Each structure stands twice: as structure tokens, then as C-alpha cells.
Amino acid sequence: MTRLRLCREKGFDAVEPDNIDGYTNDTGFPITYEDQLRYNRWLASEAHALGLSIGLKNDPGQVVDLVSDFDWALTEDCFDQGWCEAMTPFLEAGKAVFAAEYTDTGIDFEAACRVLQPAGFSLILKERELSAWREVCPP
Numbered sequence: 001m002t003r004l005r006l007c008r009e010k011g012f013d014a015v016e017p018d019n020i021d022g023y024t025n026d027t028g029f030p031i032t033y034e035d036q037l038r039y040n041r042w043l044a045s046e047a048h049a050l051g052l053s054i055g056l057k058n059d060p061g062q063v064v065d066l067v068s069d070f071d072w073a074l075t076e077d078c079f080d081q082g083w084c085e086a087m088t089p090f091l092e093a094g095k096a097v098f099a100a101e102y103t104d105t106g107i108d109f110e111a112a113c114r115v116l117q118p119a120g121f122s123l124i125l126k127e128r129e130l131s132a133w134r135e136v137c138p139p
Helices: 002-009 033-049 060-066 084-092 109-119
Strands: 053-057 072-076 097-102 122-126
Touching (some): 033 060, 060 084, 072 084, 084 097, 084 109, 097 109, 109 122
Parallel strands (some): 053 072, 097 122
């Protein structure tokens, strides 16, 4: 909660919490799907209580359960890894889905643009180091 307050105090409009899919990873803790769902909903509720928008990042397995709790979604490498369609509930709800693909995967960015842009994704290509450089799909 302190970090969310800090974001609000610094004038941010939104937050994107990372690593909110611990139930799918070996964290050293017995985190269940339900544990993660409860935590993610709490996090969204706390952000909203502070007037912050919040995005769901890289948790395709919980999209259906969380689409009503989160304001938008952010994916990394969903095209390269083949799971972009999991984000359809956000698009159907009229919510933004931001997609970042990375140069180190060898992705065919033009193909990703042809598929994701018409589906409603906002797509960019980035270097993994997250410098200012980016490539966007043609209009």
C-alpha cells in the first residue's frame, strides 16, 4: 500500500504491478490460484481506492476472473509465446491491452502487427534493456 500511495503522491495516474502470477512460478511459497486471485483483487481495490488505474500484467490464466477488477492489461511476448488470445476478455470489455514484444526473441514484428493491431492491441517492439527506443506498427 505504501508504494501505491507513493505513486499517487508523485502524480501517477496508473500502476502496473509486476510479478502478480506467483501461483505459476516456483516462489518457495505454496501460492495457490485462489491465493493469487485474492491478492490481485486486493491490489486492484487498493489502487482504485487511491484513484489509480491498474493494469494486469502477464497473468493470462486469471484474465477471465480479473477482467472486471483491472482497468487495462499489459503483455510481454504474448505473440512470441502464443497466448495473446487470452486477453480477449479485456478487448471485449472495451479495455486497452498494451502489448510489448522484444527484439531478442527474433519475433516477426510485421506479422505481430498484422494480427494484433486489427484485434485491438496497442503493440510496440522494444529492446529488453528498456531504453527509449521502440518500434510501432504502421498506421
